[in-house]
Amino acid sequence: MEEMPGALGTSSSFALRLGQIVFSSASLFFMCLDVDFYGYSAFCFLVMVMGLVISWSSTLLVVDAYYIFIKCLPRQRRCILMLTLGDMVLSYLLLAAACSTASVTDLLLVADKSYCPGKLCSRYQISAAMAFLAWFLSSASCLFNFWIFPSL
Amino acid sequence: MEEMPGALGTSSSFALRLGQIVFSSASLFFMCLDVDFYGYSAFCFLVMVMGLVISWSSTLLVVDAYYIFIKCLPRQRRCILMLTLGDMVLSYLLLAAACSTASVTDLLLVADKSYCPGKLCSRYQISAAMAFLAWFLSSASCLFNFWIFPSL
Numbered sequence: 001m002e003e004m005p006g007a008l009g010t011s012s013s014f015a016l017r018l019g020q021i022v023f024s025s026a027s028l029f030f031m032c033l034d035v036d037f038y039g040y041s042a043f044c045f046l047v048m049v050m051g052l053v054i055s056w057s058s059t060l061l062v063v064d065a066y067y068i069f070i071k072c073l074p075r076q077r078r079c080i081l082m083l084t085l086g087d088m089v090l091s092y093l094l095l096a097a098a099c100s101t102a103s104v105t106d107l108l109l110v111a112d113k114s115y116c117p118g119k120l121c122s123r124y125q126i127s128a129a130m131a132f133l134a135w136f137l138s139s140a141s142c143l144f145n146f147w148i149f150p151s152l
Numbered sequence: 153m154e155e156m157p158g159a160l161g162t163s164s165s166f167a168l169r170l171g172q173i174v175f176s177s178a179s180l181f182f183m184c185l186d187v188d189f190y191g192y193s194a195f196c197f198l199v200m201v202m203g204l205v206i207s208w209s210s211t212l213l214v215v216d217a218y219y220i221f222i223k224c225l226p227r228q229r230r231c232i233l234m235l236t237l238g239d240m241v242l243s244y245l246l247l248a249a250a251c252s253t254a255s256v257t258d259l260l261l262v263a264d265k266s267y268c269p270g271k272l273c274s275r276y277q278i279s280a281a282m283a284f285l286a287w288f289l290s291s292a293s294c295l296f297n298f299w300i301f302p303s304l
Contacts, residue, residue: 041262042255092247099248100255103194107256110193111263150302 006144008060008083009067013144017061019137024053027130030123031101042100043124046131049097053090053134077152080145087142094138098131158296160212160235161219165296169213171289176205179282182275183253194252195276198283201249205242205286229304232297239294246290250283 005012028050031043038044060083105124108116157164180202189195212235257276260268 041258045255095244095247096251099251103197103252104255104259106193107259146298147302150299 004144004148006141007148008080008145009064011068013141014061014064014068016137016141017057017064020057020134020141021054021061023130023134023137024050024057027127027134028054030127030130033123040104042097042104046097046101046127049090049093050131050134053094053138056086056090057138077149080149080152084142084145084149087138087145091135091138091142094131094135098128098135101131102128156296156300158293159300160232160297161216163220165293166213166216166220168289168293168296169209169216172209172286172293173206173213175282175286175289176202176209179279179286180206182279182282185275192256194249194256198249198253198279201242201245202283202286205246205290208238208242209290229301232301232304236294236297236301239290239297243287243290243294246283246287250280250287253283254280 004010006016007013028047031046031050101124105121105128108124109121156162158168159165180199183189183195183198183202189199253276257273257280260276261273
């Protein structure tokens with residue numbers, strides 16, 4: 001069970017966390033850069049969720065790096081439970097934010113060009129796509145941890 | 153392991169499936185009744201997902217009723233795996249549909265009253281709320297089946 005990929009303290013978990021941070025930061029970057037995102041509640045929700053995900057994944061990236069490079073600690077049941085619950089909540093929030101952003105962008109594109117001038121809507125779309133990628137990696141983390149939990 | 157609540161063939165699984173059917177049907181009812189939902193892609197997505205969920209949950213309701221009232225069959229690993237994957241995909245689709253509907257409704261409420269005359273927007277809101285309830289029950293089914301899977 002120590003070799004289960006994606007579990008806390010493995011190099012694949014480290015890679016998953018790194019991917020989550022990269023995609024969340026990209027999504028946040030495309031949403032915030034020079035864009036008045038606070039006009040729409042769906043976009044504000046995305047920004048809030050991305051802030052949560054980046055801080056959560058950064059913390060666990062540091063923990064993974066500690067496990068890999070310094071020493072291998074035994075995994076505790078309570079720790080994995082907290083991790084699984086946190087990942088689950090964040091992956092649901094990420095999916096919700098990505099879907100809200102995508103549907104609002106779609107509606108803005110269909111409705112009127114005046115709401116979506118220049119390259120604004122393509123930025124919203126890129127931000128939503130990055131949020132979907134971050135959701136995919138986050139739910140993978142959650143499933144791997146959930147999988148090893150009953151065997152602990 | 154036979155007594156694990158929420159697993160296939162238990163009365164709690166039967167109740168969960170029944171709840172999914174009720175909330176999905178209610179969501180579909182409020183969305184379709186006298187409303188031009190096909191004008192917005194998020195609402196079309198909700199209707200499609202609800203159709204999938206109602207057929208999936210109805211099938212499994214019949215299977216659960218067979219297990220409970222007629223005979224108790226041994227659970228097979230492959231069967232539970234398919235069930236878990238199906239439930240997972242449907243719960244993600246349900247959350248996506250619910251969030252899209254909620255965010256588009258919010259945008260329509262904020263934007264202009266002409267897009268949202270009379271009691272239309274409150275119907276959209278009720279439909280989104282029902283979709284969230286159906287998502288909650290569907291993800292509960294998925295988690296219970298996922299939980300017993302490693303022990304099979």
